[in-house]
Every structure is written in C-alpha cells, then in structure tokens.
Amino acid sequence: MSTVAVLKGGRSLERNVSLTSGARVQDALERLGHDVVAIDVGHDLVSALRAAAPDVAFVALHGRDGEDGTVQELLELVGVPYTGSGVSSCIRCADKVLSKHAFRDAGLPTPDFFAFSEAAFKQLGAADALPAIEDRLDFPIVVKPARQGSALGIKFAQSAADVPGALVAAFSYDGKVLLERHVRGRELAVSVLDGEPLPIVEAIPRDEDFYDFEARYEIGRTDFVCPADLGDDMSTRVHDTAIAAYRLLDCQGFARVDLMLDAGGVPQLLEINTVPGLTETSLLPQAAEAAGISFDELVGRVLDLAVAGSSV
Numbered sequence: 001m002s003t004v005a006v007l008k009g010g011r012s013l014e015r016n017v018s019l020t021s022g023a024r025v026q027d028a029l030e031r032l033g034h035d036v037v038a039i040d041v042g043h044d045l046v047s048a049l050r051a052a053a054p055d056v057a058f059v060a061l062h063g064r065d066g067e068d069g070t071v072q073e074l075l076e077l078v079g080v081p082y083t084g085s086g087v088s089s090c091i092r093c094a095d096k097v098l099s100k101h102a103f104r105d106a107g108l109p110t111p112d113f114f115a116f117s118e119a120a121f122k123q124l125g126a127a128d129a130l131p132a133i134e135d136r137l138d139f140p141i142v143v144k145p146a147r148q149g150s151a152l153g154i155k156f157a158q159s160a161a162d163v164p165g166a167l168v169a170a171f172s173y174d175g176k177v178l179l180e181r182h183v184r185g186r187e188l189a190v191s192v193l194d195g196e197p198l199p200i201v202e203a204i205p206r207d208e209d210f211y212d213f214e215a216r217y218e219i220g221r222t223d224f225v226c227p228a229d230l231g232d233d234m235s236t237r238v239h240d241t242a243i244a245a246y247r248l249l250d251c252q253g254f255a256r257v258d259l260m261l262d263a264g265g266v267p268q269l270l271e272i273n274t275v276p277g278l279t280e281t282s283l284l285p286q287a288a289e290a291a292g293i294s295f296d297e298l299v300g301r302v303l304d305l306a307v308a309g310s311s312v
C-alpha cells in the first residue's frame with residue numbers, strides 16, 4: 001500500500017475531462033487499498049506535493065501542463081515518481097509538429113504536412129506560400145494547432161477560401177499550426193500498456209462527418225467498435241505501426257496512438273497521447289476491457305510501472 005497523489009484538473013481546456021479521469025482513478029486506487037491525496041493542479045502544485053509527500057503521483061491531467069512535460073519536470077524536481085511518460089517524451093508527443101517530424105524522419109507513415117508559426121505569417125509573408133501548400137496537399141486540408149487536444153481548433157478547409165479562417169481558428173489555440181493532408185478512411189486508436197498493444201478501437205461517427213469535441217464525450221454520438229473489424233493481417237500492421245511510434249518517442253507505462261487507415265491500407269499516424277482519457281467513455285479503458293483487463297487492474301498496472309520505472 002502506498003500514498004498516491006492523483007493530479008487532476010489543472011488549467012488546460014481539457015480540465016473537465018481530467019477531473020472525470022482523476023475521480024475515477026482515485027476510486028480505483030482506493031479500492032486497491034492505497035491512500036489517495038487528490039491535487040487539483042494549480043499555482044500551489046509544488047508546495048502541495050511537498051506537503052503530501054506521496055510515494056508516487058498518478059498524473060491524470062490532459063493537455064497543457066499535464067501532458068506536455070511541464071508537470072513531469074516539476075515532479076522530477078520534487079523527487080516524486082510518476083505514472084506515464086517522461087519529460088522529453090511528453091514534450092515531443094504533445095507537439096504534433098515535433099512528433100510528425102520524428103515519424104517522418106524514421107520512415108513511419110504520417111500524413112504530409114507543413115507547419116508555421118504565427119510570426120511566419122505576420123513577419124515573413126507565409127500567406128504568400130499558401131497556394132503552393134494547397135497544390136501539394138489537395139483539398140480538403142486539415143488545419144490544426146500544434147499543441148492542443150480533443151479536436152479543439154481543428155478545421156477541414158474545403159477550398160482556398162476556407163484556409164485563412166481555419167488558420168485564425170487554429171492560431172487562437174497555439175502560436176504554431178499544421179496544414180495536413182486529409183486522410184479519408186477509418187479512424188483507429190491503439191492503446192498501449194507497458195509496451196504491448198491492446199485491441200484496436202475504431203471510432204465511427206454517427207451523424208457527423210467530423211469526430212468533433214462534443215461527439216467525443218457525449219455518449220451515443222459516436223460508435224466505438226473494439227476490437228475493430230480489420231482482419232488479422234491489418235490488425236498486426238496497425239499494431240506494429242503504433243508500437244514503432246510509441247517506442248520511437250520513448251513512451252512509458254501507457255499511451256494511446258491515434259491513426260487514420262488510408263484507402264491503400266496504410267495506417268497513417270496522427271498523434272500520440274501520453275495521458276489518454278480514463279473516463280467511462282474513453283478509448284484506453286475500453287480497449288483494456290476488451291483484453292480482459294478491468295479498470296482497477298489497469299490503474300494498478302500503470303501505477304506499478306511508475307514505481308518500477310522510476311529513476312528518482
């Protein structure tokens with residue numbers, strides 16, 4: 001039995017999802033017999049951690065701070081072992097420009113893209129390069145902020161006329177954006193636990209052609225099929241791509257890899273989430289369930305991996 005600090009909430013736009021993930025993790029840890037200290041992450045994080053002096057921290061934060069290496073860096077400094085990936089892995093996974101460059105450099109499939117900072121548009125005339133980008137990527141083009149989650153700020157530009165508005169929307173979330181080739185195909189998520197892939201989840205939106213923020217969290221607006229009906233060979237191919245990405249970015253403990261399966265049967269990597277959702281409707285717990293791993297067992301294993309893998 002250990003004293004576990006559950007870090008949840010925080011100031012990210014995914015605060016509410018994190019509060020739900022965190023509450024569920026707390027219940028599981030208590031059922032497993034641990035002493036739990038819940039910390040809503042804010043300006044007093046460091047002093048709260050020092051006061052609680054936990055044996056380990058369970059990071060149940062999504063998005064900014066909790067998934068981008070910031071909180072992980074503080075945990076290293078305070079000397080508290082924590083769940084999930086380390087600082088450098090979190091930094092690279094949270095930034096889609098960094099992770100997509102890493103995938104491309106390693107020869108892993110990811111949709112073609114171009115990335116720009118807001119300064120490039122304001123000070124270097126990047127807008128003049130848009131026609132060349134549009135020629136190379138074809139429409140629709142996916143415009144997305146580099147560091148954001150839950151489909152926030154993502155727009156599909158159907159024509160050149162849509163691009164400026166989509167860029168403004170994406171820049172409202174981050175100073176760096178990507179323009180990415182749209183993949184028409186099946187949307188898949190591979191959850192990984194301790195380096196091993198769990199059954200693949202396919203997300204099938206019911207009535208919208210975009211799997212948006214609302215659809216993701218409201219039960220009934222998206223159908224999730226797990227295991228996805230892909231056949232053995234394709235499942236292996238998708239698993240192999242996801243595990244190669246997980247290893248490339250040095251993820252630890254658990255993660256969820258999002259992909260689009262293109263018309264040629266190539267699993268195209270979109271991103272890796274280093275702190276995947278842990279709510280009732282989240283994909284990683286569903287995938288674990290399909291593998292016969294209950295939520296409590298999942299939480300226990302992620303915690304054990306934190307303690308086992310700790311370098312502090």
Ligand SMILES: Nc1ncnc2c1ncn2[C@@H]1O[C@H](COP(=O)(O)OP(=O)(O)O)[C@@H](O)[C@H]1O
Pocket residue numbers: 111142148149150151152154180181182183184187210211258260270271
């Ligand atoms: N290149 C793309 N082609 C088709 N759909 C995409 C593409 N990029 C993103 N999407 C859609 O947007 C969703 C969110 O994109 P993703 O890159 O995973 O960012 P987020 O961090 O917001 O989850 C995806 O699950 C998918 O439905």
Ligand SMILES: [Mg+2]
Pocket residue numbers: 150151258270271
């Ligand atoms: Mg995603």
